[in-house]
Amino acid sequence: MQPKVAVIGSGFAGLSTAAHLAKDGYLVDVYEKNETIGGRARQLRTDNGYVFDMGPSWYWMPDVFEKFFEDFGYKPSDFYHLIKLDPGFSIVFGEDDVVNIPNDPIALDELFESIEKGSAKQLAIFMKEAEYKYNVGMKKLVYKPGLSFTEFIDLDIEYWDKRLLAPSSLIFYLGVTKKINKLQHHNLFFDEDLKIHADEIYRNPQWPSKPLFYVCCTSKTDEDVAPEGHENIFILMPLATGLTDTEDLREQYFEMIMNRLEKHTSESIRPYIDYKKSYCINDFVSDYNSYKGNAYGLANTLMQTANLKPSIKNRKLNNLFYAGQLTVPGPGVPPSIISGKVAAVQLRNYINNL
Numbered sequence: 001m002q003p004k005v006a007v008i009g010s011g012f013a014g015l016s017t018a019a020h021l022a023k024d025g026y027l028v029d030v031y032e033k034n035e036t037i038g039g040r041a042r043q044l045r046t047d048n049g050y051v052f053d054m055g056p057s058w059y060w061m062p063d064v065f066e067k068f069f070e071d072f073g074y075k076p077s078d079f080y081h082l083i084k085l086d087p088g089f090s091i092v093f094g095e096d097d098v099v100n101i102p103n104d105p106i107a108l109d110e111l112f113e114s115i116e117k118g119s120a121k122q123l124a125i126f127m128k129e130a131e132y133k134y135n136v137g138m139k140k141l142v143y144k145p146g147l148s149f150t151e152f153i154d155l156d157i158e159y160w161d162k163r164l165l166a167p168s169s170l171i172f173y174l175g176v177t178k179k180i181n182k183l184q185h186h187n188l189f190f191d192e193d194l195k196i197h198a199d200e201i202y203r204n205p206q207w208p209s210k211p212l213f214y215v216c217c218t219s220k221t222d223e224d225v226a227p228e229g230h231e232n233i234f235i236l237m238p239l240a241t242g243l244t245d246t247e248d249l250r251e252q253y254f255e256m257i258m259n260r261l262e263k264h265t266s267e268s269i270r271p272y273i274d275y276k277k278s279y280c281i282n283d284f285v286s287d288y289n290s291y292k293g294n295a296y297g298l299a300n301t302l303m304q305t306a307n308l309k310p311s312i313k314n315r316k317l318n319n320l321f322y323a324g325q326l327t328v329p330g331p332g333v334p335p336s337i338i339s340g341k342v343a344a345v346q347l348r349n350y351i352n353n354l
């Protein structure tokens, strides 16, 4: 008889687990509390023709997607087509102070040199180290279940002590009935002090005084996400978890962000908005049962890495395993996909040993 498995949650991790177990011949049911699948990576389709990705907008660790599809005899291009953006992204440092990051490495070196002599060499050293760390992580760390210290006894792991932020977010999904020329696909607003905003997220949690924010304009690349001649705009402002979240506060920050966005683009945008939805701490809690409204799970500190993350295996029920951004290897779509596979392997081992 085929063993039955229940997967709770249809985020990338749950779907990855379900797909791997179904391929192995298990009878899998996926239970999802929301009306659509995808979890934090769901889509929001509006009646007036916009399609928003509710969460992720950065495609990273492409090898993980390739490996996932390969497990089922496919490749990513069987399902979607990737377009390499140029510029890859744009950073706004201030009025008329915008740096467009080119996708060509030689042009990137030239850009660095134009900003600071000798920095291209430093960039090359940084990239070499990053490549080394990535390869160590991929080969020795991320596909392990993190159940014991001995799996990780390896000096290379000391490279994994870098810290990443895991805040909540205030998000706006906007439909705009005209094109906004000065926006790129990815736009990072670093026109205020990063240290102050980071401090207001972690050390002194509060609504930020002068927030940094990110604007993704997917309609620059994909014509299917907005009606012709319109823009699809996603705005994200990182925010401390567990704060009071009210409509008034959201509106206050909407006006603050739009003032800066309109100034940067030299265009009036607010009168052209024909779709607007905000999303914040209260929504993360009610939609995903997210603790304190976190958007990305745990911060990636050394003390929360690998087997120091919440365990993939339940301590009381032998046949209950966890997958997803809160457990190994960590937050993000690719790690969640890996996590789903790791949990599936653990469950299969458990059943085979019964």
Ligand SMILES: Cc1cc2nc3c(=O)[nH]c(=O)nc-3n(C[C@H](O)[C@H](O)[C@H](O)COP(=O)(O)OP(=O)(O)OC[C@H]3O[C@@H](n4cnc5c(N)ncnc54)[C@H](O)[C@@H]3O)c2cc1C
Residues within 6 Å of the ligand: 008, 009, 010, 011, 012, 013, 014, 031, 032, 033, 034, 037, 038, 039, 040, 041, 054, 055, 056, 057, 058, 059, 060, 169, 171, 236, 287, 288, 289, 295, 296, 323, 324, 325, 326, 330, 331, 332, 333, 334, 336
């Ligand atoms: C705003 C935002 C931007 C992001 N940007 C990026 C990015 O650019 N690139 C990237 O790689 N990652 C990004 N991430 C992170 C990435 O989206 C997540 O790490 C990943 O999608 C998490 O997948 P998951 O399956 O672990 O969890 P989730 O997606 O949270 O899935 C869990 C699922 O379980 C369901 N559920 C919860 N409780 C129950 C219950 N009791 N019964 C049934 N179902 C339940 C939830 O509804 C949800 O569907 C972003 C996340 C957010 C929020």
